[in-house]
Amino acid sequence: MTTDLVLVTEAARTLWRRFLKRLDWSNRTLGPDERAEARAEAAAHMREAMGETTAETEAGQLADAIAGFGDLPAPPPAWRQPVAHLVHYLAIMVIGATGLMVLVFFHMAVMEIFNPDGVGLWLYPDEVGLTLSYEVQPGAREALGAAFIPVMLLVNAVLIAAIYGLWRLALSPRGPVSRWMRP
Amino acid sequence: MVGKTDNDDVLERWISQARKGYFEMLLLARVSAGRAYGYQIVASLKHAPGFENLAEGTVYPVLSRMKKDGLVTAEWVAEETGAPRKYYTITDRGAAALARMRAVWTRMGEVLDAQGDTA
Numbered sequence: 049m050t051t052d053l054v055l056v057t058e059a060a061r062t063l064w065r066r067f068l069k070r071l072d073w074s075n076r077t078l079g080p081d082e083r084a085e086a087r088a089e090a091a092a093h094m095r096e097a098m099g100e101t102t103a104e105t106e107a108g109q110l111a112d113a114i115a116g117f118g119d120l121p122a123p124p125p126a127w128r129q130p131v132a133h134l135v136h137y138l139a140i141m142v143i144g145a146t147g148l149m150v151l152v153f154f155h156m157a158v159m160e161i162f163n164p165d166g167v168g169l170w171l172y173p174d175e176v177g178l179t180l181s182y183e184v185q186p187g188a189r190e191a192l193g194a195a196f197i198p199v200m201l202l203v204n205a206v207l208i209a210a211i212y213g214l215w216r217l218a219l220s221p222r223g224p225v226s227r228w229m230r231p
Numbered sequence: 232m233v234g235k236t237d238n239d240d241v242l243e244r245w246i247s248q249a250r251k252g253y254f255e256m257l258l259l260a261r262v263s264a265g266r267a268y269g270y271q272i273v274a275s276l277k278h279a280p281g282f283e284n285l286a287e288g289t290v291y292p293v294l295s296r297m298k299k300d301g302l303v304t305a306e307w308v309a310e311e312t313g314a315p316r317k318y319y320t321i322t323d324r325g326a327a328a329l330a331r332m333r334a335v336w337t338r339m340g341e342v343l344d345a346q347g348d349t350a
Contacts (some may be wrong), residue, residue: 054314088315089291090288090291092314093269096270097270097287116287117286118284118288118289119286121287184322214232
């Protein structure tokens with residue numbers, strides 16, 4: 049007793065292969081035995097349904113039977129899950145590093161109150177080199193002065209918003225990346 | 232003011248929810264009428280009012296769940312044509328569940344009618 053759907057034409061076989069991929073994807077939470085059972089039952093269903101369509105070709109009959117069976121979701125492209133894992137762990141690293149920067153910038157903003165001459169953004173004469181420092185930089189001039197504190201707080205606000213956005217995108221269990229990581 | 236489209240959405244959602252429970256009861260009722268294979272069950276359900284456009288594939292996961300719950304049994308039978316069919320048969324547990332479902336459904340109808348009487 050065969051539970052496979054025996055098809056003669058290549059066009060029908062291609063249709064059937066595509067359908068089985070979608071069926072397996074719909075049943076991905078089931079065990080291998082249950083998935084095989086669902087395939088066998090779908091094959092039995094198609095055999096009956098194909099006998100009742102008016103289409104003239106085998107592929108046409110199968111297409112009608114599949115249409116009657118209902119829409120099954122297509123499996124995602126094979127690259128999506130590994131890319132999602134990569135983005136997920138990259139986001140952890142970026143969020144960790146950005147979080148450290150936020151802490152440093154906040155600390156510098158506070159230290160600006162106690163050491164306004166040393167702490168700041170220092171600009172070198174070529175006006176290309178910039179450095180954030182807790183100490184006076186020889187040959188450089190301080191760029192922001194007292195505005196250093198609000199600028200650092202503003203930069204921190206932007207960075208925190210970016211961290212939150214990245215978390216929503218790549219780490220939140222409800223975010224797209226977490227969804228794509230699931231099998 | 233709620234527009235017609237909004238009302239349609241609300242009704243569609245309600246019908247979808249109501250049909251889920253009803254669908255299971257209907258399936259069990261079909262199997263209780265006599266041993267039947269998947270496509271046979273699908274074909275008879277498609278004659279039921281409101282299920283004309285039934286996506287046939289939705290029947291099988293429900294039958295599978297009923298089998299797991301012990302409401303029906305299933306067995307593959309090789310037909311004379313050589314094509315096997317999977318036949319479903321209701322169990323004692325399934326028959327008892329169907330009787331309870333029918334009672335609950337009838338009771339809900341009575342409660343609804345009583346609400347209409349008091350309005």
